[in-house]
Amino acid sequence: QQQVRQSPQSxxxxxxxxxxxxxxxxxxxxxxxxxxxxxxxEGPALLISISSVSxxxxxxxxxxxxxxxxxxxxxxxxxxxxxxxxTYFCAASSYQGGRALIFGTGTTVSVSP
Amino acid sequence: AQTIHQWPVAEIKAVGSPLSLxxxxxxxxxxxxxxxxxxxxxxLQQLFYSITVGQVESVVQLNLSASRPKDDQFILSTEKxxxxxxxxxxxxxxxRDRGPxxxxxxxxxxxxxx
Numbered sequence: 001q002q003q004v005r006q007s008p009q010s011x012x013x014x015x016x017x018x019x020x021x022x023x024x025x026x027x028x029x030x031x032x033x034x035x036x037x038x039x040x041x042e043g044p045a046l047l048i049s050i051s052s053v054s055x056x057x058x059x060x061x062x063x064x065x066x067x068x069x070x071x072x073x074x075x076x077x078x079x080x081x082x083x084x085x086x087t088y089f090c091a092a093s094s095y096q097g098g099r100a101l102i103f104g105t106g107t108t109v110s111v112s113p
Numbered sequence: 114a115q116t117i118h119q120w121p122v123a124e125i126k127a128v129g130s131p132l133s134l135x136x137x138x139x140x141x142x143x144x145x146x147x148x149x150x151x152x153x154x155x156x157l158q159q160l161f162y163s164i165t166v167g168q169v170e171s172v173v174q175l176n177l178s179a180s181r182p183k184d185d186q187f188i189l190s191t192e193k194x195x196x197x198x199x200x201x202x203x204x205x206x207x208x209r210d211r212g213p214x215x216x217x218x219x220x221x222x223x224x225x226x227x
Contacts, residue, residue: 034215034216041220041221041223042220042221043203043205043218043219043220043221044157044203044218045218046215046216046217049215089156089157101159101216102159103156103157103158104156105155105156106155106156
């Protein structure tokens with residue numbers, strides 16, 4: 001079963017708007033949640049991450065909001081730019097020594113100028 | 114600076130033919146190494162990981178095998194390709210002392226099985 005779910009599958013916003021990407025998980029042992037950004041034909045790159053002891057993490061125009069009780073988190077991209085057009089993956093980890101990250105299904109964001 | 118190099122960039126192979134994909138990490142000693150597979154438009158599925166030379170753990174059985182012949186090298190292979198092996202193969206590394214926190218991915222190999 002899919003342990004990390006993302007919605008929507010795709011999202012289109014206008015330049016300057018805020019894009020909101022949602023993520024939920026099932027395993028309560030997950031305690032680290034990175035978001036990766038992937039452009040077509042390239043490998044994913046770490047964008048921003050949060051641990052389960054925090055409820056918010058901000059880095060420039062990218063902010064993660066985390067709700068541990070509901071096992072949900074979201075990535076907000078404010079003042080969206082055309083260069084932000086990419087697929088964003090939410091991932092989760094419980095530090096199980098080498099079993100690395102469980103990735104979500106991804107959200108493809110298109111920013112129209 | 115650490116660099117990760119994957120080869121080849123792309124492959125077109127026939128069903129039933131063998132395959133070997135490679136990954137080399139420079140500038141980092143004894144990293145954790147990972148192979149991920151990504152279907153077109155899909156999520157990333159971890160296939161294998163290795164924490165040291167000669168030691169590889171399988172996460173998903175997809176009729177593939179992996180080996181780590183050197184500290185900085187990770188090989189993915191199979192003797193007989195299936196149509197279902199088509200996709201994007203990504204090698205990644207992480208800092209051993211930081212566990213699985215930060216994965217750094219290569220540019221990937223696009224595999225088309227016909």
